[in-house]
Amino acid sequence: MIELRNITKIYNPGDLTETCLFKNFNFTVNDREFVSIVGSNGSGKTSLLNIICGSIPVEGGSIVLSGEDITKKPEHKRYANIGRVYQNPAMGTCANMTVLENMSLADNKGKFFGLSFGVNRRRADFYRTLLEQLGLGLEDKLNVKVGSLSGGQRQAMALLMTTMTPIEFLILDEHTAALDPKTAEIIMELTDKIVRQNNITTMMVTHNLRYAVEYGDRLVMMHAGQTIIDKWGNEKRQTSIDDIMTVFNRISVECGN
Amino acid sequence: MEILTTMDVFLQSGLVFSLIAMGYYISYTILDFPDLTVEGTFLTGAVVYGIMVENGINAWLGLLAAFLSGCFFGAITGILHVKCRIRPLLCGILVSTALISINLVLVGAGLMGSWMGDSISSINFGREALTLGKVFPFNLIPAKIEGIGVRNLVIFLVIVVFFQLMIDIFLKTKRGMLLFASGDNDRFVTTLSLDAGNNKILGLAIGNGYAAVAGVLYTLISGNVNQGMGIGTIVIGLASLIIGLSVFNRVTFLKPTSKVILGAVIYQMCLTIAQKLGVPSAYNKLIMAIIFTIALIVGQRMKRQKHGGKGKSGL
Numbered sequence: 001m002i003e004l005r006n007i008t009k010i011y012n013p014g015d016l017t018e019t020c021l022f023k024n025f026n027f028t029v030n031d032r033e034f035v036s037i038v039g040s041n042g043s044g045k046t047s048l049l050n051i052i053c054g055s056i057p058v059e060g061g062s063i064v065l066s067g068e069d070i071t072k073k074p075e076h077k078r079y080a081n082i083g084r085v086y087q088n089p090a091m092g093t094c095a096n097m098t099v100l101e102n103m104s105l106a107d108n109k110g111k112f113f114g115l116s117f118g119v120n121r122r123r124a125d126f127y128r129t130l131l132e133q134l135g136l137g138l139e140d141k142l143n144v145k146v147g148s149l150s151g152g153q154r155q156a157m158a159l160l161m162t163t164m165t166p167i168e169f170l171i172l173d174e175h176t177a178a179l180d181p182k183t184a185e186i187i188m189e190l191t192d193k194i195v196r197q198n199n200i201t202t203m204m205v206t207h208n209l210r211y212a213v214e215y216g217d218r219l220v221m222m223h224a225g226q227t228i229i230d231k232w233g234n235e236k237r238q239t240s241i242d243d244i245m246t247v248f249n250r251i252s253v254e255c256g257n
Numbered sequence: 258m259e260i261l262t263t264m265d266v267f268l269q270s271g272l273v274f275s276l277i278a279m280g281y282y283i284s285y286t287i288l289d290f291p292d293l294t295v296e297g298t299f300l301t302g303a304v305v306y307g308i309m310v311e312n313g314i315n316a317w318l319g320l321l322a323a324f325l326s327g328c329f330f331g332a333i334t335g336i337l338h339v340k341c342r343i344r345p346l347l348c349g350i351l352v353s354t355a356l357i358s359i360n361l362v363l364v365g366a367g368l369m370g371s372w373m374g375d376s377i378s379s380i381n382f383g384r385e386a387l388t389l390g391k392v393f394p395f396n397l398i399p400a401k402i403e404g405i406g407v408r409n410l411v412i413f414l415v416i417v418v419f420f421q422l423m424i425d426i427f428l429k430t431k432r433g434m435l436l437f438a439s440g441d442n443d444r445f446v447t448t449l450s451l452d453a454g455n456n457k458i459l460g461l462a463i464g465n466g467y468a469a470v471a472g473v474l475y476t477l478i479s480g481n482v483n484q485g486m487g488i489g490t491i492v493i494g495l496a497s498l499i500i501g502l503s504v505f506n507r508v509t510f511l512k513p514t515s516k517v518i519l520g521a522v523i524y525q526m527c528l529t530i531a532q533k534l535g536v537p538s539a540y541n542k543l544i545m546a547i548i549f550t551i552a553l554i555v556g557q558r559m560k561r562q563k564h565g566g567k568g569k570s571g572l
Contacts, residue, residue: 075447076446076451076452079448079449094445105434105435108449113431114430115432117429118431118434119434
């Protein structure tokens with residue numbers, strides 16, 4: 001369970017450009033829930049994810065993960081049971097290393113990085129079967145540098161690598177935004193499959209309203225640091241893109257866009 | 258004969274400075290950290306080694322101690338950057354400035370027992386000092402055959418190849434791959450639930466350890482340790498690295514470390530040829546800078562061709 005309790009987040013505190021994004025913000029994600037989050041730019045979607053992962057500090061409140069208060073935990077330690085895929089496909093992999101090396105590194109997450117050989121050839125077949133599932137032909141490219149792969153292939157790898165080791169939470173930060181519609185579709189289906197198979201609690205930020213409606217079991221719309229739509233179960237199933245679009249347009253008008 | 262003695266000169270210095278260049282391969286190429294500490298740790302290595310040898314301690318132990326002292330000060334640069342968030346260039350300037358004093362004090366304390374640092378500033382190896390050339394197995398090799406410093410060449414070659422293998426093997430280990438990843442994409446390392454900063458500290462420690470070993474080997478050429486010998490090592494190291502990586506850019510069968518060693522030799526060759534052509538020694542550093550500039554420009558061109566205009570600018 002992810003709980004945000006009374007979160008206050010102020011950007012540039014004490015400066016002329018000081019902006020308060022969250023004030024006593026509360027948000028809870030239940031175990032095994034797949035939440036899709038939509039909202040306009042600056043509504044606090046990505047900040048929300050950054051706060052959970054510890055990429056940015058908070059000015060007040062606490063972040064509780066599975067009952068443990070992690071507000072003061074450094075970012076890298078939080079990733080022990082959080083997986084994260086970024087919008088930019090380059091962020092989730094190492095461009096100058098081969099597919100095999102990338103997979104080996106990801107496979108070793110949570111274990112000790114010592115002086116034993118980094119690439120375990122015996123695991124290569126296992127990686128190949130994992131890559132085969134993607135249907136992108138990556139299984140024949142184990143010794144190719146990741147930098148020469150396409151954005152879609154890299155993003156698929158990033159997703160696969162994040163979920164290779166057991167994690168409880170998956171954070172998806174507009175992870176299909178930089179991809180073409182066809183590839184985005186493949187990645188989205190793959191995401192859904194992985195999340196369902198492994199029962200991972202997932203938070204997905206997206207600008208694609210259709211994905212938000214079609215995938216996940218809860219739909220949240222954020223605006224100015226608050227949740228203005230929060231639909232679950234049946235209520236969510238009955239929500240159409242048009243419903244969301246209406247609210248979206250209303251907010252935009254209020255903001256003068 | 259003339260050509261052989263000339264070759265002897267640039268091969269020796271090329272091998273010595275290839276160690277700095279290999280260190281830069283870790284700190285500069287892999288971690289993208291322009292490390293200025295090297296100028297200080299090069300000398301620290303020589304000083305530590307000189308003191309130990311002068312006090313009758315085995316030269317191999319002296320070499321090890323020099324390496325570790327280099328690692329120590331490199332780690333301090335890394336800690337200043339990672340933990341105190343000081344810019345890379347400033348970290349290097351801070352530590353190498355501090356090392357000027359530390360090296361002076363070390364010499365005084367190690368040879369005279371004076372911690373004031375004002376009694377003595379250089380170490381001249383006495384005849385009885387058991388330097389690397391006088392310990393097993395190198396004492397079995399004649400110092401010179403027909404005017405060529407065979408013994409030094411063998412010593413340098415053995416040590417350089419050893420340290421090259423160390424890097425090559427290390428980069429294949431889990432920790433080595435992680436170090437590489439920390440330079441390539443530190444966000445990725447963070448999401449592996451690891452602190453990329455620690456790997457940067459490790460990389461800088463290794464880089465400066467290598468510089469310290471280069472300092473030790475340099476004493477075999479110069480025959481002494483003096484406080485001025487570190488000057489210019491940054492340019493030599495970086496130029497060797499960049500020449501090696503850009504000249505052999507398209508050669509796939511050579512490991513990067515081998516390219517870097519060849520680069521160091523080529524650089525020293527250019528310098529030696531310039532001297533042989535009668536350029537006065539006052540122009541040495543100017544020529545060094547000019548060759549480096551040419552290497553940078555040529556390197557940029559080749560990189561652009563390779564990546565088709567994309568990718569990081571700057572070497």
